[in-house]
Amino acid sequence: MKPNPQLTLGPCLFNWPETMWRDFYFRMADESDFDRIYIGEPVCSKRLPFRNSVLPDILERMAAAGKTVILSTLALVTTKAERKTLQGQCDQDDWMIEANDLTALAFLKGRNHVIGPYINLYNEDSIEALSKRGASRFVLPAELSATTAAKLIKAAPDPTYELQIFGRLPLALSARCYHARLNHLSKDSCRFVCDQDLDGRDINSLIGQQFLAVNGIQTMSYGSQLLLEELPSLIELGIGAFRLSPHTGDMISIAKTIRALLEQEISAIEARKAIEKEMPNHHFINGFIHGQAGMKHVAQSLAV
Amino acid sequence: MTDQPLKSEALTPMELVCPAGTPAALRTAVDAGADTIYCGFRNETNARNFPGLNFSLKELQRGIDYAAQKRAKILVAINTFAQAGKTDLWKRSIDDVAQSGAHAAILADIGMLDYAARTHPDLRLHLSVQAAAANADMINYYAHEFGVKRVVLPRVLTVQEIAAINAEIACETEVFIFGGLCVMAEGRCALSSYCTGKSPNMNGVCSPPGDVSYEEYPDHLESSLSGITINQYPKGEAAAYPTLCKGRFESAGTTGYVFEDPVSLNAAHLLPALQKAGVTALKIEGRQRGKAYMAQVVASFRRAVDALSTGDNIPLETLLAPLTEGQKSTKGSYQKTWR
Numbered sequence: 029m030k031p032n033p034q035l036t037l038g039p040c041l042f043n044w045p046e047t048m049w050r051d052f053y054f055r056m057a058d059e060s061d062f063d064r065i066y067i068g069e070p071v072c073s074k075r076l077p078f079r080n081s082v083l084p085d086i087l088e089r090m091a092a093a094g095k096t097v098i099l100s101t102l103a104l105v106t107t108k109a110e111r112k113t114l115q116g117q118c119d120q121d122d123w124m125i126e127a128n129d130l131t132a133l134a135f136l137k138g139r140n141h142v143i144g145p146y147i148n149l150y151n152e153d154s155i156e157a158l159s160k161r162g163a164s165r166f167v168l169p170a171e172l173s174a175t176t177a178a179k180l181i182k183a184a185p186d187p188t189y190e191l192q193i194f195g196r197l198p199l200a201l202s203a204r205c206y207h208a209r210l211n212h213l214s215k216d217s218c219r220f221v222c223d224q225d226l227d228g229r230d231i232n233s234l235i236g237q238q239f240l241a242v243n244g245i246q247t248m249s250y251g252s253q254l255l256l257e258e259l260p261s262l263i264e265l266g267i268g269a270f271r272l273s274p275h276t277g278d279m280i281s282i283a284k285t286i287r288a289l290l291e292q293e294i295s296a297i298e299a300r301k302a303i304e305k306e307m308p309n310h311h312f313i314n315g316f317i318h319g320q321a322g323m324k325h326v327a328q329s330l331a332v
Numbered sequence: 333m334t335d336q337p338l339k340s341e342a343l344t345p346m347e348l349v350c351p352a353g354t355p356a357a358l359r360t361a362v363d364a365g366a367d368t369i370y371c372g373f374r375n376e377t378n379a380r381n382f383p384g385l386n387f388s389l390k391e392l393q394r395g396i397d398y399a400a401q402k403r404a405k406i407l408v409a410i411n412t413f414a415q416a417g418k419t420d421l422w423k424r425s426i427d428d429v430a431q432s433g434a435h436a437a438i439l440a441d442i443g444m445l446d447y448a449a450r451t452h453p454d455l456r457l458h459l460s461v462q463a464a465a466a467n468a469d470m471i472n473y474y475a476h477e478f479g480v481k482r483v484v485l486p487r488v489l490t491v492q493e494i495a496a497i498n499a500e501i502a503c504e505t506e507v508f509i510f511g512g513l514c515v516m517a518e519g520r521c522a523l524s525s526y527c528t529g530k531s532p533n534m535n536g537v538c539s540p541p542g543d544v545s546y547e548e549y550p551d552h553l554e555s556s557l558s559g560i561t562i563n564q565y566p567k568g569e570a571a572a573y574p575t576l577c578k579g580r581f582e583s584a585g586t587t588g589y590v591f592e593d594p595v596s597l598n599a600a601h602l603l604p605a606l607q608k609a610g611v612t613a614l615k616i617e618g619r620q621r622g623k624a625y626m627a628q629v630v631a632s633f634r635r636a637v638d639a640l641s642t643g644d645n646i647p648l649e650t651l652l653a654p655l656t657e658g659q660k661s662t663k664g665s666y667q668k669t670w671r
Contacts, residue, residue: 104517106466106488108496115469130442130465134473148519148533150413153443160446161477171522171531179416199523200516200577203488203665206590210583215671231590232582233561235554239581240523242590247516249526315529321558322526 068100152183173319195273251313365634381536462519498610511617
């Protein structure tokens with residue numbers, strides 16, 4: 029019998045205004061029952077000052093509420109300032125780190141950490157190489173199929189495996205900021221225009237097909253991942269934690285619905301209806317986990 | 333021992349690293365003046381796993397012999413991420429490179445780097461661009477942990493940043509100067525699999541030809557990838573290959589090339605700056621390219637690199653202009669304004 033899977037909240041990927049970001053995490057501290065909450069700024073280092081100004085208050089509130097907090101770190105680290113920030117985050121023993129760029133390994137010096145979804149994990153040898161260097165939990169990359177995950181976990185069963193089951197999927201990172209580019213601004217003088225799109229900015233094809241979303245230097249799926257019917261199979265193959273990625277809308281309600289599903293208090297169909305009602309603007313997808321194009325929604329059950 | 337030369341013109345000439353998709357292309361590149369040729373095995377271990385391309389072990393060995401006659405070196409790219417439950421194919425390929433006499437293996441997967449460093453301590457390792465090592469700390473980590481001797485830098489850095497990296501690291505750097513241009517951090521992009529189910533990391537392909545379609549309309553031609561429109565061209569206008577990130581899209585009423593124009597990289601202009609930045613090797617992209625194209629590109633860059641040592645000025649941009657995709661090229665991230 030597999031242990032009950034954990035429910036986690038991934039880091040907010042969008043440039044929410046400082047107070048909105050703070051109030052969101054205050055509410056998560058006060059009202060949520062996540063087993064783990066990841067907090068940090070994985071996307072853009074220019075947003076860091078707005079995070080750092082309120083982070084101590086959030087951490088204090090989380091600690092008071094007895095929450096397990098993991099600090100999520102930058103996914104693309106290039107500048108001196110970014111390296112220094114990352115080093116500071118890694119070189120401490122108070123909070124566990126989610127490494128989203130392998131640069132973190134240089135600073136963690138073997139400390140126990142989580143490997144985030146931005147680091148390439150496609151085989152058991154990578155898991156072993158990273159486990160040797162302190163990783164104990166792995167968040168699977170977005171494009172991995174359940175079939176691959178099953179093989180990987182079978183070959184390297186010891187660590188905990190986590191998978192995003194709700195929210196837009198991170199697909200790519202660039203040196204270029206697309207929000208700035210779409211607003212005819214340079215990255216250096218971007219005026220933080222990414223704060224205009226609290227769930228990312230939609231990108232459609234020329235004939236109106238809804239396709240992608242941009243979030244600063246990050247490209248995301250237009251569709252929002254939603255894995256519900258798949259959960260029993262995913263638990264069976266060894267996924268130990270399910271991650272929700274924050275969006276505007278009531279994340280507490282989404283978490284409650286998924287918790288109820290995991291506890292088998294409601295069916296997947298009921299859960300889907302509740303989530304569709306809560307997030308009416310989301311177009312739900314699940315192609316990657318079925319080994320198909322990520323943008324697809326596959327109705328068949330998960331074959332592993 | 334003689335004194336170290338101090339003048340800038342005494343900089344070590346940069347190594348010209350050229351692609352070869354076939355044994356014939358390898359010989360062409362050697363003959364055209366490449367210092368080093370990179371190629372891959374005919375299987376899923378390399379990121380240009382296209383039909384009709386790549387090398388068997390025997391072909392590799394013949395290629396190494398041919399190159400050796402002209403003092404050229406061979407690198408073997410094992411630069412995809414090994415598939416779960418099938419990593420033996422990648423390990424066997426690494427073993428083959430170690431025994432072949434090739435100069436080095438180019439690896440991206442941390443599991444395979446770990447294997448190579450443990451199993452073949454004498455095998456020279458280069459870090460593939462697919463590993464996206466974009467700063468000195470990460471590069472030094474790879475050098476320290478796995479003995480990596482050279483890092484192919486991702487196309488997210490400016491020339492100034494490259495110079496700063498070189499000042500802080502103990503190993504060599506190689507940079508792309510010509511050919512296709514990834515807009516995203518390499519090896520960290522799932523756009524292709526999001527649209528088609530196949531990606532560079534999992535399948536060695538991006539925006540694969542099997543998923544491409546073109547449809548004629550009365551007034552325009554439309555290119556699509558897995559049914560998603562990537563671009564539309566008015567009648568008579570040349571259509572570019574629908575690489576996903578170089579398509580035209582719409583966002584909040586604005587239409588245009590959201591990610592990147594259909595351009596290719598040409599950093600010919602920047603060769604002196606790259607040399608000053610301490611770059612060891614210059615890499616040309618395009619293992620899928622034909623012999624005639626490659627002969628021209630390699631010969632042109634050979635002249636340019638030699639001219640750099642002698643101080644001659646060569647109008648390289650005009651020399652190479654007809655060879656760039658759609659006649660348009662960019663200096664990419666090497667210039668900060670690109671961002």
